[in-house]
Amino acid sequence: MTPEERERMNSLCVGIQEEEDYNTFVMLLRELSELIARKEQRRFKQHPKLVWQRNRPWKTVPAVVSKLVKPGFADQPEKIEISISGAEHLFREIRIENKFTGVDGALVALTNGAHVDVTFEVETEHPV
Numbered sequence: 001m002t003p004e005e006r007e008r009m010n011s012l013c014v015g016i017q018e019e020e021d022y023n024t025f026v027m028l029l030r031e032l033s034e035l036i037a038r039k040e041q042r043r044f045k046q047h048p049k050l051v052w053q054r055n056r057p058w059k060t061v062p063a064v065v066s067k068l069v070k071p072g073f074a075d076q077p078e079k080i081e082i083s084i085s086g087a088e089h090l091f092r093e094i095r096i097e098n099k100f101t102g103v104d105g106a107l108v109a110l111t112n113g114a115h116v117d118v119t120f121e122v123e124t125e126h127p128v
Contacts, residue, residue, distance in 0.1 A: 081094070
């Protein structure tokens with residue numbers, strides 16, 4: 001890790017501990033994750049990619065933005081249709097608002113053909 005990365009990591013850790021705004025907290029966590037991923041890529045290429053531990057059952061599946069859906073009325077947001085190839089035919093598409101938070105905290109809109117990962121997490125009383 002470079003001295004600059006080490007200094008930024010220390011700064012991010014302090015910010016994460018003290019942050020009270022959720023969106024800023026998420027942005028700081030993502031930046032910290034990127035720093036860790038860069039170090040992992042440089043130093044530990046022969047090891048499997050690190051996956052943060054989850055405390056609920058989960059599954060991530062690949063998907064593609066198959067359509068931009070323009071709003072029917074001026075007060076409605078633009079939506080995207082995401083096609084999950086591993087799902088059953090009649091249940092393959094989902095539509096959600098095309099508003100995402102980028103790693104810098106800014107709003108981001110996806111474009112047609114964008115590859116995405118959809119993660120499902122399950123709340124259970126007794127985890128599997």
